[in-house]
Amino acid sequence: MAELTEQEQIRRNSLNELKKLGINPYPAALYEVNVKSSEILENYPKDNTLYQHISIAGRIMSRRIMGAASFVELQDAYGRIQLYIKRDEICPDEDKTLYNTVFKRLLDIGDIIGVTGYVFVTQMGETSIHVQSLTVLSKSLRPLPIVKEKDGHVYDAFSDPEQRYRMRYVDLIVNPHVRETFIKRAKIVNTMRDYFNEQGYLEVETPILQSIPGGAAARPFITHHNALDIDLYLRIANELYLKRLIVGGYAGVYEFARDFRNEGMDRTHNPEFTCMEIYVAYKDYNWMMTFVENMLSRIAMTLHGTTKVKVWGNEIDFGGPFRRAPMCDLIKEATGYDVLPMDEQQLRDTCKALNIEVDETMGKGKLIDAIFGEKCEPNLIQPTFVTDYPIEMSPLCKRHRNNPNLTERFELFVNGKELANAYSELNDPIDQLGRFQEQLRLSEKGDDEAMFIDMDFVRALEFGMPPTSGMGMGIDRLVMMMTDEQSIQDVLLFPQMKPEKKAPVTTDEEFVNHGVSAEWVPVLRKAGINTLSALKEANPNKLYNDLNGLRKKNKLEMPPLKKEELEKWMA
């Protein structure tokens, strides 16, 4: 156990004093809560006969003690409300312990309390709760970062990203907009779920542990099943499983899937992320575009009451219909090159002419994608369906009804980022097998993201899958756009972090077991010795002087340390 800071020690002392006073700092019984802070602030000013017998609980976020009366800001799940605590009100008898000792001295910012009382307005005009009784519900042993705010100006914000993500609980306590973001995230997901369910589509769950990681081009995580003694992969997509279910006869299936990809991490990529995929029988990608437009405008309306949303400095209009443009048209628009009829070599030359880096492993599909990614993507600010991708890029997608070199695929771009990807799904089993084999060829060429052949999936298609349209949408990205957050870490409650480094520390017990006398352990730590190895390696003369020097400086009531004693500890 690392040494406690002074403030932590003071809180632990307060905890013990509470116990001595017969107050349980962590009571088991429920505390009745019959009102939310937000409803009081909303309704009381309109009708001040309301809320005259209330009971509310929350966390102390600030205190202003003015002698025999005090003001506390109490934060519950819905906001903050001021408490007015008057000594003679909560301590009507002679015994003023609850106010003078418990409230003023033993409670701190961060503690959780419950109060009963009535609502009134202070002389300063703030709706407040006049407290009549106070109950300690949970003592907080660590000081919270103190964030203050006045007229929208935030003082001393708790803003260090590492601390915010590692200690998300603290972030949520002191940064209300963070709590709000995750409420919005849930609203987005619920809106989508309602939209799908209303149309009779079925929410399903498919395997995360897969023996063939299919449905996307990405590097998977590998894990091992002991009983079967086989390697399994964490899914990179659930597409092939959902299509099996369409073969099985459902009208539509969807899943909010956690996918895992063993690739880089940055502000738009987390190793695990959520992708919603939906497959609907007897539809095509044109139908799906309209379906997506309606879904997004509904989400925007639910969240913001309008389809126009501010995202990263741009005003994005999620009210459809969105622009629909074939990929090769957009490339021609941006670069003047018509890549549609080009072969692989011509594409390489074009990339060179456009100053786009390529390598030997790239096939036609990846080359075109490179040009598109470089020259077109960043310009697609308002929602745009990019359609009709080259066949090499889309091994699971049906050939275009008018051009066999293209596929019936669209990606939806918003603010220069890909938000959704959809197909008229390939349901020709022979074509599908051929496309898998082409992927195998790419893989042998060195493309480590090429897809594996999933023979069971091909077998499923051989039984017959209806014409189907499928769509996948990155939920994290969607949430980022709908909440105007710049970083995926701000829309994931617990983003992946490197493990917290832990300094090796020797416990007090270990020091004592080693022979160090207990009263000297804190002094040793003060002298900078926190591990047994540091003790053994220290200079005995310097340490001897330091320890007795600290004893004197801190006026410790114990006999001076003898040199022989110290040498025994250091042995």
Add this chain to the structure above:
RNA sequence: GACUAAGUAGCUCAGCAGGUAGAGCACAUCCCUUUUAAGGAUGGGGUCCUGGGUUCGAAUCCCAGCUUAGUCACCA
């Protein structure tokens, strides 16, 4: 993975022509019966990220490492 920047009190940050470590909030003690980021007075609190080097002397200069952020590369 590459480059750039940062790491000082519980939190937010100053300090750097090398010379005893600072502020605000928080915390402690005392005073104060309605305050609005901030009532008054006094006080305690630091492995200046870690390890080396230069130096009489390093938070400050140099090197290496760790962590974080940003940009780039791969990817959704």
